[in-house]
Amino acid sequence: MRKKIWMERKGRSLECVRSVYTSKIISSDKDLVALVFYGTEQSKNPRNSFKHVYVYHDLDTPGAGRVQDVDGLRGEDGAKVAAKTMGSGKTNLGEALWCCSNLYSDIKLRLSHKRLMIFTCRDSPHEGDSERDRQARTKAGDLKETGVVIDLMHLMKPGGFDVSIFFCDVVSPPEDDAELGLQMEPCVKLEDLKKRVRAKEMKKRSIARLNLCLGEGMNVAVGVYITALQARKPNPIKLFKDNNEPVRTKTRLYHTQTGSLLLPSDTKRAQVYASKQIVMEKDEVDVIKKFSDPGLELIGFKPMERLKLHHHLRSPVFIYPEEEMVTGSACMFTALLKRCSERNVFALCKYTRIRNSPPRFLALVPQREELDEGQAQIAAPGFHGIFLPYADDIRTLDTPQLPTASDSQVDKMKEIVQKLRFKYRCDAFENPVLQKHFRNLEALALDLMAPEEIEDHTMPKIEMMDERLGSLAQEFKDLVYPADYNPEGKTANKRKPEKKPKVDISEDELRGHVQKNTLHKLTVPILKDACKQFGVKVTGTKKQELIDALTAQLAN
């Protein structure tokens, strides 16, 4: 859990605060946020020991109410409200920082991150009062000592915002020396804040910690991570209609005849094959999935070209050593990673994630660390574990035999491809379904008239594409399609099957089918007619139900 405090100099920055609130609500709703104004006329803080400091929102998890509060302070009307409730008065940043430090210490939870953002457009808040400047610096120092990161979000100011006058001593130094945070354009930072990210933040956590067994007695400890997983809508919560309170769901099994509740041990599992029921204990059903204990077992190595594009069943996992479990793991892992990568091979492993999970084979593809110019990691060191399909997972297809394109046709298409080329980034596409859902929710929560529009990046930019292609599209069509060909027409051969004439079936035939267990070969209408003919009562309309009813009747 991360906890943040915003100190707020009223003004344009309210927009940022709002967007921070709404982003937090979706990305990490457990984070605590407080909103504090300084330089106010009125004071409001826990012990009212600080003058001109107004704690507008105490440290807590944000909800719709807070966003609406902030909305209430925006615009002309909002300014009036703000003037009325808080007013504006003497600025004492030191007091404000002290107040914030109390907010932090009043929280009884351990906070993993503490961040304080100061929004202001005044580069010299105390107008040269060195005593207050000194006090503010001391307090800032105290805060930083307790692990609070102080950020300055300065707004544009005529004549430029001069950080060196005062704020350079207040804010935390940038994390790495290469990049001086202070030099960052203020608008960029603010824009970043305003840009709302509607995606749930996921904590880095391994889904399994296993041994990678290279051979007998050679176990390297590794963690298995998920670095990409299809994000879905958060689960809905069932509410009682009358008061909108959450309800709990209880699932029970009971015996249809006696009505008594059944314990798990009162049930077994069954499957039916060729009308024979096969029964197993629940426990047996679980245990037949077990082949080996959880772990990764090295089978061998293969050249990378043996890994095919179509070797894909689900998103891959990421493997990284766990030095804390087995010392020496990281070193051996590094050696393996380095040599696999240099020799362009992958490791083939048998992967059993948990007990009673059947084995899958993974291709461990080495990935070495890559850093960008700013020393930020763009590729983490470790192996990607790609799930390999079994024989059952690969389908046999009838591949059509069709003519291939000539060189001139291919060349024309190459021109088209070149015209429409772009630089793919894996984080460039937002999921419109999720984005729409979050905006809908936001609109409902905040009583907005309409949800914010989404920009759907999954839609082709038709106009731009047409413009870039110009006459190329037509030229290509002239090359490949004859004049009378309509490439958009519905695929032919979709004739509706002719209605088959009604077939009556004799009792003998029917009995024959029952005997040979071949009733399913008849169509549903015929079966229905047969039921009528023999006065068989049927409860359902499913084929199996019809067959069962007929079999029951005619078997006697």
Place this chain on the structure above:
Amino acid sequence: YAPSWGESALVLCVDVGFSMSNSGPGQEPPFEQAKKVIQKFVKRQVFAENKDELGLVLFGSDATKNNLAKDGQYQNIYVHRNLMIPDFGLLEEIQNDIHPGGQQGDWLDALVVCMDLLQNETLGKKYDRLNIAVLTDLDSPVSPDQLDIITGNLKRAGITLQFFLPFPMDTDEAGGGDVGGSGPPHGGKGLSREQQQGLDLVKQVMMSLDEEDGLDEVQTFSDAIEKLSVFKHVEKRPMAWPCTLTIGSCLTIKIVGYKAVCEERPRKSWSVVDAQTHQKEDVKRDVVYCVDDDEETEVPKDDTIQGFRYGSDIVPFSKVDQEQMKYKTDGKSFAVLGFAKQSLVVHHFMGNQILKVFAPKDDEHAGVALSALIRALDELKMVAVVRYVYARNGNPQVGAAFPCIKEKYECLMYVQLPFMEDLRQYTFPSLENNKKYTPSENQLSVVDSLIDSMMLVEENEDGEKKDLFKVNHIPNPQYQRLFQCLHHRALNPSAPLPPVEPWLITALQRPQAVAARSRAPLENMKKLFPLKEVVKKKELKTSKELFGKGDVYRTAVWKQVGLQNSCLEKGRSTEQLFRKGKVYRTVVWKQGGLQNNCLETGRSTEQLFGNREVYRTAVWKQGGLQNSCLETGRSTEQLFRKGKVYRTAVWKQGGLQNSCLETGRSTEQLFRKGKVYRTPVWKQGGLQNSCLETGRSTEQLFGNREVYRTAVWKQGGLQNSGLVTGRTGFQILNIIVTSLSHIINAILRD
């Protein structure tokens, strides 16, 4: 076996004549081998539940039963089963009723009986394939004078033939020859005169039916057994997905997509049946919703609506509104968004399928257009980034269409790419730039030798590459095992399940040659890379003990001593089970928290009402004192019946002054019956000043009926670097024999 999706009819024609029982010492008689072949085959058909019909004809039998038998003709040929869909009855009959006969049968006569059977029984019905499989050692005299008529009839009726023999076709004719690995039949005597004659006839028949590939349909028993050991899923007819590929507004190409790779799952799932009656209808699942008040008042399903969390609020959002406001798509789509370098796309593939995209079968213009795109992409090493929508109102995907050019066909291969929301941008500490982990040259070279010794792709002397371990040739072991167990249970309802078949275990292991080669490099690695398992500071092991068979009572023992500043805390957890009525009352516990007059109490109650388990969960709260600290902890438990998996309790604990936080989680699962028991390991974050606490939560399994009790417990943490916990535990066996039992008894009496 070429994939055929229509239904077929097949007659198994099995030689049970006396020669089939002859075998050399240590060899399995051909009769037993043939029986295995048909058993495996029928088993496969039964579980695949395909609708192929099967007949069974025996020849060389003592009895005679067939339509053609008269005037002493077609003797010793017994139609065991007419065409029928195979079932367990047939499997049982093969296992119990088919024995070697004492006669000799003419396999050509038997063939005629089979043809007659096929033709009579399939009259007026449509089949994609008619087939006769003959299993014989050919060691009986035949009258070949009708041969031409027979082959003529086979051809006319479109019946295909297969032969399964105990010996390979190229066995030395002269006799005594020991060609090939399989060895000569009949104790090394080579082929008899009848067998040689039979083999010639077989060749003649097969060649006349299919000049080119006819002989491929003559196989040995052992080959067939090997092939049939694998349970095959019925090939599904691939579902075509017709659509149009669009580039901008005016360039369109008609396409058809097929799933090419996708995790295959069994078609049948387990249903829950009553343990006594085995009736599915006797068990009903009941879902109730209840308000979170003391009475747990139930509310009807219709009185509930859906809501979603929005920060600290829950926003009601009815299904109808969701449906109305949600993102909508207006139909299938395969629209190109642009083209990108292949190298930029290959990092993360999403989704769980690979789609192959072709032009429609009968549309050569679309074929040419698509071919131009495929080849252009291939030459430029690029992909098409496309918007993919399966159907109206389906969720849109962004994916990459790769060019794929094979000898026999070309296509686009589509795979889903991630959305921004799907990616988790984790950073991991550097490895190669960390001096502590940098391997030495020696270490690297031993890794090299390991890689060399374990290469699975080898080149033979002809420069041909051979892959020793092809995953895509291994059948999914999960289903092989499932069907093996189902088959076993079907025929032996009360026997325990068999072990995994040896061939399957071998198929999943490192190939022997590789294992042998890697031994030496692995030894070297062991020397150069010291690996040491870290003794866990906190002992996460849980002690479990199971006493006796019936009323097993397992108690938690837990102890923890975390000291510093001479603080001590004690906690106790007691549990009792009153059997018989299965009333269940649990847990009282108390924890003294000391130092500076802190006191913490916590209570967890669970009750089981009535005959069987109404399950009430514990909510508990704990007052934490000193300096307005408050701690709350909650334990939630849910019982997911179905899988009887028991999921418990995630719980969290408020921490203390100065940003202390403690969290603890307990997960538990109960694997039933087998009394396999998984216990929680839980951890607790430590407090200020690097204190760490660990605790254990215990659970118990009671007897057969498994009432289940969970321990919930809690730990206080204290002020200013003081922290401590200590706990003592105790055990109760069967009846209350504990030091604290009087306390509990007192409470229970309330």
